[in-house]
Amino acid sequence: MSSVIPFARLRVTTDQRTHRPGECDHHNIRLDPRGGIVTCRDCSAALTPFWALTMLADQYAVALAHIERLERRLAGADARILDLSAELDAKQAKEPSKHSPTFP
Numbered sequence: 020m021s022s023v024i025p026f027a028r029l030r031v032t033t034d035q036r037t038h039r040p041g042e043c044d045h046h047n048i049r050l051d052p053r054g055g056i057v058t059c060r061d062c063s064a065a066l067t068p069f070w071a072l073t074m075l076a077d078q079y080a081v082a083l084a085h086i087e088r089l090e091r092r093l094a095g096a097d098a099r100i101l102d103l104s105a106e107l108d109a110k111q112a113k114e115p116s117k118h119s120p121t122f123p
C-alpha cells in the first residue's frame with residue numbers, strides 16, 4: 020500500500036465570501052423593490068422586511084448616539100479652547116511684553 024495520495028482525488032476550493040452565513044450580521048442588505056424581497060449581500064440569506072427594518076432602526080439609533088457623543092466632545096473642546104485662551108490672555112496681561120517698546 021502506497022502512502023502517496025494521488026492529487027487527482029483532492030479538490031481545493033477557495034471561499035470568496037467575506038462573511039460566512041453563521042457569522043454574518045446581515046448589515047449589508049439588498050432590497051428588491053419589485054418583489055419586496057430583502058436579502059443579505061454578504062451571505063445571500065433571505066431576510067424578512069421586518070427584521071431588516073429593525074436592524075436599520077437599530078443602526079440609526081447607534082449612529083445618532085455616536086453623533087451626540089461627538090457633539091458633546093466638540094462642545095467640551097470648544098469650552099477648553101476658550102478657557103485656555105482666557106488663561107493665556109490673563110498671563111500675557113500680567114507679564115510685560117518683551118516685544119513692545121519700552122520708554123524711559
Ligand SMILES: [Zn+2]
Pocket residue numbers: 038040043044045046059060061062063064
Ligand atoms: Zn448576511
